[in-house]
Amino acid sequence: MPELLMGLSLGLGAGVMPGALLTLVITASLRGGFRAGVRLACVPLLSDLPVVLLAVTAVGALPEALLRVLSVCGGLYVVYLGVETLREARTALPPRPGEDAPSSAREILRGVVVNLLNPHPWLFWIAVGSPVFLTAWDRAPAYALGFAGAFYLVLVGSKVALAGAVGAGRNRLTPRGYRLLLGASGVLLAAVGVALIARGLAPRAYS
Structure with a gap:
């Protein structure tokens, strides 16, 4: 079931990728501990x-040729993210919390707004997630649901694990450990991007 493995790999890469939401998770964990980070x-x-519903609906109406183009473009985008993550991993430091400590409801609302306004989920589901999801759905709905489930399981799980590491003690998340984690996710993202490019170029990939 390659879709399951792809979902796990993409979920891990997206889960530890530097960004606004990851910063909010770490900041909340530093302020309020593990539960706040979760x-x-x-x-x-x-x-x-x-995001998923709109992206899948839009991509589902596209012809096969455009799905191939989306897969190749999405693969290139994922490779780019991997390379950028590897570059940042050389000097990255764990984010530090700000001065304000908003309430839990306010933090969650801010996280939802930040994620909806973040172009990464939209780009991912339009260029990467939807073509994979629809191709898997044509084979069997369980494969498509397995891809989405694996993706969100690891995406959320990796952030929960990071929140646990931060909440358990600030000294456990060292700069070196953070850089190694980012470097590993960068390599994984680049490898998945190459696989997506190959899928888009392969004959009868979407038949």
């Missing part, structure tokens, strides 16, 4: 449903 880590489960 609330922010679960934000994609609240905010991504309209």
Whole structure:
């Protein structure tokens, strides 16, 4: 079931990728501990449903040739993210919290707004997630649901694990460990991007 493995790999890369939501998760964990970080880590489960529905509906109406183009472009985008993550991993430092400590409800609302306004989920589901999801759905709905489930399981789970590491003690998340984690996710993202490019170029990939 390659869709399941692809979902796990993409979920891990997206889960630890530097960005606004990851910063909010770490900041909340530093301020309020593990439980505060978990609330922010679960934000994609609240905010991504309209993104997924709109992206899958739009891509589902496209002809096969455009699906191939989307897959190749999405693969190039994922490779780019991997390379950028590797470059940042050389000097990256764990984010530090700000001065304000908003309430839990305010933090969650801010996380939802940030995620909806973030172009990465939209770009991912239009260029990467939807072509994979629709191709898997044509084979069997269980494969498509397995891809989406694996993606969000690891995306949220990796953020929860990071929140646990930060909440358990600030000294456990060292700059070196953070850089190694980012470097590994960068390599994984680049490899998945190459696989998506190959899928888009392969004959009868969407038949």
